[in-house]
Amino acid sequence: MIKQLLSFALTLLMGVFLWGCGLSSKALKLSQGMTMQQVLAVMGSPDHRRFNSNQEEWEYRETIGEKMNVLIVTFVGQRVDKLDSYDMPAPEHEPIPPTYDPGAPRPQITIPLPIPEEVYPPSYPPRGGYPDRPMIDERWFADFYNHLKRTPFPRERRDMIASATLERYFTVEQSCRLLSLYAHEDDRLDILRLLSGRIVDLEYADRILEMFRYRSSREKARSLLIPPRGRYGTLEGRPADPRLVIDERWFEDFYQRVKAKTFSDDKLEYISVAAHTRFFTVHQVSRLMKLYTFDDDRLKVLGLLARRIVDMENADRLLDLFTFSSGRAEARKHLGL
Numbered sequence: 001m002i003k004q005l006l007s008f009a010l011t012l013l014m015g016v017f018l019w020g021c022g023l024s025s026k027a028l029k030l031s032q033g034m035t036m037q038q039v040l041a042v043m044g045s046p047d048h049r050r051f052n053s054n055q056e057e058w059e060y061r062e063t064i065g066e067k068m069n070v071l072i073v074t075f076v077g078q079r080v081d082k083l084d085s086y087d088m089p090a091p092e093h094e095p096i097p098p099t100y101d102p103g104a105p106r107p108q109i110t111i112p113l114p115i116p117e118e119v120y121p122p123s124y125p126p127r128g129g130y131p132d133r134p135m136i137d138e139r140w141f142a143d144f145y146n147h148l149k150r151t152p153f154p155r156e157r158r159d160m161i162a163s164a165t166l167e168r169y170f171t172v173e174q175s176c177r178l179l180s181l182y183a184h185e186d187d188r189l190d191i192l193r194l195l196s197g198r199i200v201d202l203e204y205a206d207r208i209l210e211m212f213r214y215r216s217s218r219e220k221a222r223s224l225l226i227p228p229r230g231r232y233g234t235l236e237g238r239p240a241d242p243r244l245v246i247d248e249r250w251f252e253d254f255y256q257r258v259k260a261k262t263f264s265d266d267k268l269e270y271i272s273v274a275a276h277t278r279f280f281t282v283h284q285v286s287r288l289m290k291l292y293t294f295d296d297d298r299l300k301v302l303g304l305l306a307r308r309i310v311d312m313e314n315a316d317r318l319l320d321l322f323t324f325s326s327g328r329a330e331a332r333k334h335l336g337l
Contacts, residue, residue: 023060023069023071026043027085030080032079035079039058043060043073055076058072058075059072060072068183070085071085072084136170136174145177157181158191165194169198169199169200172199172202175192175195178195186217189221193224209225209270226276251280255288257270268301268304271288272304275304282312286318289302295323295326296327299322299330299331299334302334302335303334316335
């Protein structure tokens with residue numbers, strides 16, 4: 001019993017010591033207006049550095065157990081303008097790369113061979129009204145993902161993903177797992193560029209946006225996810241019976257995720273992605289528009305979804321959602337009424 005108490009006390013003291021020496025205590029020493037040299041003296045060199053024409057960001061990271069503490073210092077005119085700190089799950093443990101030997105032969109990049117369909121048929125069925133979608137082999141992906149996790153060099157891991165995208169398609173869920181192998185958003189965007197055009201269920205693509213914390217990164221991700229006309233994954237024109245592609249269960253899940261977003265622009269980001277890959281009923285469009293209060297915001301939603309409505313015979317009901325006659329007039333233009 002005494003040994004257990006001593007062990008607990010030692011663990012507690014160690015945690016307090018680490019906290020006192022960590023980002024939290026160092027951040028308390030920073031203040032607005034400090035120079036870059038002063039920040040360097042307190043925090044040391046940053047783990048990541050970003051800048052544009054008028055500001056610069058230094059990012060510090062500290063992993064304690066399963067949690068990663070992140071501190072971002074923003075400079076304007078080479079002086080501290082603001083601080084931002086948050087917690088995120090620690091990235092999966094990276095294998096320690098072997099010692100580099102210039103005389104040793106370079107290791108070969110290998111990718112698990114696909115299993116023939118007659119031995120193991122793909123397990124991902126077509127859904128959502130897309131009978132011509134490529135089938136997904138979940139067993140192959142599991143082997144491929146585990147192989148990536150065991151690969152110590154990020155560059156070789158990226159080359160393996162690039163090679164796989166030449167022959168394979170991926171689901172949104174699988175794409176998110178590949179992105180999660182990387183902690184930095186620039187790296188995740190790089191991998192998403194490789195995967196764009198190879199994702200089969202783009203109607204769920206808004207979930208990929210949740211892999212990015214910063215709005216600028218989400219904007220870049222959105223531009224990669226929204227395919228140009230003619231690329232695989234778009235819904236061009238109208239199907240013979242648009243109601244066949246209406247998935248109420250998908251919509252309810254999508255609606256709740258949009259509703260959970262705090263900022264109006266974030267909601268619109270999600271809706272704009274879905275507008276390129278899904279059709280909607282008037283009732284569904286109405287529910288999305290009601291997430292906003294003002295006519296201008298509701299018009300933005302309607303502008304994104306007007307051409308994706310399957311039951312246009314009910315479209316006039318959407319006019320009742322506008323307070324002012326000017327809003328109703330603009331809505332009529334969007335709807336072609």
